[in-house]
Amino acid sequence: MRVTVSRKAHFNAAHRLYRADWDDAKNESTFGKCSNEYFHGHNYELIVHVTGEINPETGYVMDMKVLRDLIKSEVEDAFDHKNLNVQVPEFKNLIPTAENIVVVIYNKLRPHLETQQDLEVVLYETPRNFVKYNGK
Amino acid sequence: MRVTVSRKAHFNAAHRLYRADWDDAKNESTFGKCSNEYFHGHNYELIVHVTGEINPETGYVMDMKVLRDLIKSEVEDAFDHKNLNVQVPEFKNLIPTAENIVVVIYNKLRPHLETQQDLEVVLYETPRNFVKYNGK
């Protein structure tokens, strides 16, 4: 009897999409306005899904307060009000596209969950654009 | 050609999380503010997903009005404006965590669907906390 518990969170950050090994024209044609050298930013909305067995003693798959605090320490404290390109080590050599950010978040959270639990992460970059990763 | 049809509904209810066989300190340390002896409450938002073949004659997997009425008779009439711990028999000996509530709702709806149809139930306890169960 596996149930999924889900928690929403958010953080605000600046980023730009570009490759230093490409010239401006190629960056512009690939990433458009997102390659703006002075950065732009987003309110990232995050949904973390954890699937596991219900503990019959507590009726919890996982205490939501523990999940909330895990998201805070691993994601919000690391990304919120930051410039992802400049201030977040994982993106020193990785373009901070929504796809790459969601994989980074998954990899930061995964070690803190039990082996039998499944993890899926959804990240909204804007209300109309979002991505999802579950480690498969 | 299996399609999923989904219907949103909601109900308001009071509950508390605690175990009579634990002392207050253990209830408090496990369930925090949710163990308040005088109860608190939520606007529960419910999404019911039914997956099945499209009936070629009607173009329906399932008549949404039938699904709406099923949710009303099985869930809303039983839970809305109720105290889950005191007034809903399923929670007499089961802690009404979101996880346990979603399993109870699944079990109430499942017998009313066709064998070939799949059911998944999502329950929002707050806009930031939600759970999902599909019988697996």
Place this chain on the structure above:
Amino acid sequence: MRVTVSRKAHFNAAHRLYRADWDDAKNESTFGKCSNEYFHGHNYELIVHVTGEINPETGYVMDMKVLRDLIKSEVEDAFDHKNLNVQVPEFKNLIPTAENIVVVIYNKLRPHLETQQDLEVVLYETPRNFVKYNGK
């Protein structure tokens, strides 16, 4: 140049609508399911609007973090995960309808704002029912 700054917050609580000086039939005919003696509950969503002059030095009407902390100390800490009828003194002799709750919240916040600032409070009892009060 007066600008309105607005902050959303929320709290969960149990309540019931009834008058001790009325019999059950009159309570039931007036308040319907809301008079359930074992209580029901809601996720109350709160929006606080403060209107005032922009401080030319900071560009702020009011620091949103100060507003957030004021809402927390005056409203969330007092109402969240509580039974309004039983555990919140303001409702000992006042029916906790949405209308009365929004007036109580206004009266708790008003003394903490500057005289020249206007206050308006919006309270959602459910996603479809909400109330507003601005002291007039």
Place this chain on the structure above:
Amino acid sequence: MRVTVSRKAHFNAAHRLYRADWDDAKNESTFGKCSNEYFHGHNYELIVHVTGEINPETGYVMDMKVLRDLIKSEVEDAFDHKNLNVQVPEFKNLIPTAENIVVVIYNKLRPHLETQQDLEVVLYETPRNFVKYNGK
């Protein structure tokens, strides 16, 4: 490392649900108010999910601007501000239920994606009724 990228879009359209080979009584008993001979309409909200490998050079599964333009040319230009029964060829002999519309949209988009990419389409007919199809 497969990631899902998702894009929301919308279109407005009129439709009615009925079968010319049924009499009015049977159409009415099956489709209710939706069989109104003068049509009614909806704001259809659409979510398109594309799952595939991240391109390590760009950090993209698929350029969201390309996905946005594909949805525009295949769905919005064909359906927006149209009468689905009268003006959209796919529904000349197919009842425009939400289920049938989502399958038609899937079939219009599928050929434009890479073979290794998975497609899932979600269509909201109203904020409370929605459907999903992924080709399986």
Place this chain on the structure above:
Amino acid sequence: MRVTVSRKAHFNAAHRLYRADWDDAKNESTFGKCSNEYFHGHNYELIVHVTGEINPETGYVMDMKVLRDLIKSEVEDAFDHKNLNVQVPEFKNLIPTAENIVVVIYNKLRPHLETQQDLEVVLYETPRNFVKYNGK
């Protein structure tokens, strides 16, 4: 002590914007795709605000169930699943723009409220376009 109570509702309808006394070119240049002769449609979301004194006996400005039933009988029953141009008498000689619809709804509800109560009506034609009228 005047408080505003608000209630959300919705209805689906078909319409077109055109004037019979204009030729097609002028209708097209003025109303664009909205003049489509075969109609299109919307999920109209409605918010009704009623402002008045709190009744000290009940704590209500107005019983929300009464407001809900009034909206149902005056608006939903008259407009839902209808073709506004063809089936709603108020629009026989009035273009069903959002502006005209919101004034019609205001005029239908106003006589049912007390003189001392204020009424404001908000109508969403799409999630991005909406209108408001309060009789002034």
Place this chain on the structure above:
Amino acid sequence: MRVTVSRKAHFNAAHRLYRADWDDAKNESTFGKCSNEYFHGHNYELIVHVTGEINPETGYVMDMKVLRDLIKSEVEDAFDHKNLNVQVPEFKNLIPTAENIVVVIYNKLRPHLETQQDLEVVLYETPRNFVKYNGK
């Protein structure tokens, strides 16, 4: 008979809150994480309200397509995917707080409307923080 027509739009941008004439400690104590020297960013959601008389010939207060295009040329083209501090001239000597941004947007839109029309602008910096200005 004055009706308000409203249109939602959005833009993404980077910014930071700080004063060059203050030292880092004072900027930090006043603006907190928002003073991060490498910038952060937001998805700004914008609502523009225009109030005026309904044109009896068209049933419009203002053509929504004209309003949409005005918002695009005056706001989205100027602010979207930009660094407000560095790339938007209005903020060369003005701190880009939400309050100051909403006043700048109001001042850019106001000259394009008729004298008899009223304008109000709402700007969401995050889903929980927003501001409003109407020129008074």
